Amino acid sequence: MSNYRIQGATGDWEVVIGLEVHAQVVSNSKLFSGAATAFGAEQNSQVSLVDAAMPGMLPVLNGECIRQAVRTGLAINAEINRWSRFDRKNYFYADLPQGYQISQLYHPLVGEGTILIDADEKAGIPEAKHIGVERIHVEQDAGKLMHDQHPTMSYVDLNRCGVALMEIVSRPDMRSPAEAGAYVRKLRALLRYVGSCDGNMEEGSMRADVNVSVRRPGEEFGTRTETKNVNSVRFVMATIEHEANRQVDVLEAGGKIVQETRLFDPDSGTTRSMRSKEDAHDYRYFPDPDLLPLVLTEEFIEECRASLPELPDAKRARYIEQLGISAYNADVLTAEAEMARWFEKVLDNGAEPKQASNWVMSELFGALNRLGKGIADSPVSPPQAAELLALVADGTLSGTLSKQVFEIMLDTGDSPAKIVEERGLKQTSDTGAIDAVIADILGNNADKVAQYKDGKEALFGFFVGQTMKAMGGKANPQVVNELLKKALNA
Structure with a gap:
């Protein structure tokens, strides 16, 4: 209720x-x-x-x-x-x-x-x-x-x-x-x-x-008014808000509601009488x-039934139960047919559902909002999105690098593989190169190393950040974490 x-x-x-x-x-x-x-x-x-x-x-x-x-x-x-x-x-x-x-x-x-x-x-x-x-x-x-x-x-x-x-x-x-x-x-x-x-x-x-x-709650229905031709969800809600309050004011002042047709004025957010329905x-x-x-x-009728697509309630349930997508993400992704179709094209190109849904909800929606575009005008296509996610999944790109590549995709329309190749943005897991950078970071921050060893473990994040910064975001974060732990505990 x-x-x-x-x-x-x-x-x-x-x-x-x-x-x-x-x-x-x-x-x-x-x-x-x-x-x-x-x-x-x-x-x-x-x-x-x-x-x-x-x-x-x-x-x-x-x-x-x-x-x-x-x-x-x-x-x-x-x-x-x-x-x-x-x-x-x-x-x-x-x-x-x-x-x-x-x-x-x-x-x-x-x-x-x-x-x-x-x-x-x-x-x-x-x-x-x-x-x-x-x-x-x-x-x-x-x-x-x-x-x-x-x-x-x-x-x-x-x-x-x-x-x-x-x-x-x-x-x-x-x-x-x-x-x-x-x-x-x-x-x-x-x-x-x-x-x-x-x-x-x-x-x-x-x-x-x-x-x-x-x-009054529980009483018979009152006399209704009809406000014609309201042309947005926001205006429908505003019409109800104003009209309900107007009727309450009339009734509490001892008046009666007249059955009539009204119009909504979007500039003032109010309704006004158009014609009476007293005489139908x-x-x-x-x-x-x-x-x-x-x-x-x-x-x-059966031909009509067979032609129906999967409808939003059924699609939402499938996303949650079969694809493992969160209820909130499933709500948003199935709210509009065009969005659901775009997302499913990403999956059709091999993307993992949970990874894809999280990326769409955060990175893609953020970019589209910033650009003032809808999903139909997305500068990045579903196959390109799937290709970007695959590069993250196979370790070619870190999360940080994938954001850089995505921004370039938005500007140029190029494929992520082309961008990675031309701009040298590939993630590295070269332990020798990473060890050398870590040695420099620890050597230049001996005081913080001592604090870490004295129990200030929150500094670990500082060392990770410094290492990633020194390597231009190209180091594999998992490898960085493993090598840092080894170096700090030596």
């Missing part, structure tokens, strides 16, 4: 959260037309006659969009409805030329499922929790109104009109901003693993409608007469 509570003047309040996530389906064409779906295209350059609602134009269902939605449903262990139907949601708006949206109200494609969010004590999630998903239905997106292009007119871009969306509706199972943030991150990760949505919230391909109400719109839903009911075969 979440321990998140809002402390009001009259006692504690609990927040109740449900999310409706709209995820754009990855497909080359729209849900009911052959128009393209590429992001960033010139306005109104991806609009078919169907999208523009020209007379006599009939929708033709894109089977790839259905396949992707079914695969998404299977990834959250949801019921796949063998029979579903498209309905018309009737309303007039300038970005919807048909005067209706084709959606699925009564008979959605995907039924109930669950998404597991992991425990995170620091974030206030004391234990793992299953968040219920009520349904996933497929619908077409509307176009976009642009109000900043002309002083007196609004322009309409219909490029998004007809793009396929999955609306993923959670149950009101979340009880804190942290749980909601974890849910959105996990859902986005699942969509990216499956390949059904790219999850790029900043581009609008995934956005959330945030439903929030408050109540009558959308006059009815079955779309131009589309037959959708009937799925068992063969199609």
